[in-house]
Structures are given as structure tokens and as C-alpha cells.
Amino acid sequence: ESCGMSVCNxxxxxxxxxxxxxEASDTILCYDPSTGIITGVAAMPRPISYHGCVTIHRYNEKFYHS
Incomplete structure (x- = not known):
């Protein structure tokens, strides 16, 4: 609930x-629709909620910004 979501690859x-x-979460999860598996990817420096999120592509590199 109240999370940011972004699609990449x-x-x-x-x-x-x-x-x-x-309570707000610092977790980053990745859902792979081809396998149906959700994996924990990383923890952010601090918990956040009610925020926006985008995927930025630059020269074939992927960056996540929230």
C-alpha cells in the first residue's frame, strides 16, 4: 500500500x-511476471511511502529514482 512502482526490462x-x-518500508522488491516470483532486491537508506517513482534510461544504463 502507498508504494512507488516502476517497470524496467x-x-x-x-x-x-x-x-x-x-509503518513505512525501506524495501525494494522485484516482481517478474514471467516466473511469478517476487524477490527482495535492496533496502533504501530510509523508509518511504506516498511517493512517486520513475525509470530513467540513459545510454543503455538503467537508473531508478524515487
């Missing part, structure tokens, strides 16, 4: 949001 990245306890 056919995968959906889910950043932050709020858990069942209502």
Missing part, C-alpha cells in the same frame, strides 16, 4: 510503501 519494481502494521 519487463519486471515490476516496488519501492517502499506501508506494511500491514502501517
Amino acid at each position: 519487463g519486471k515490476i519494481f516496488i519501492l517502499g510503501g506501508r506494511g500491514e502494521n502501517g
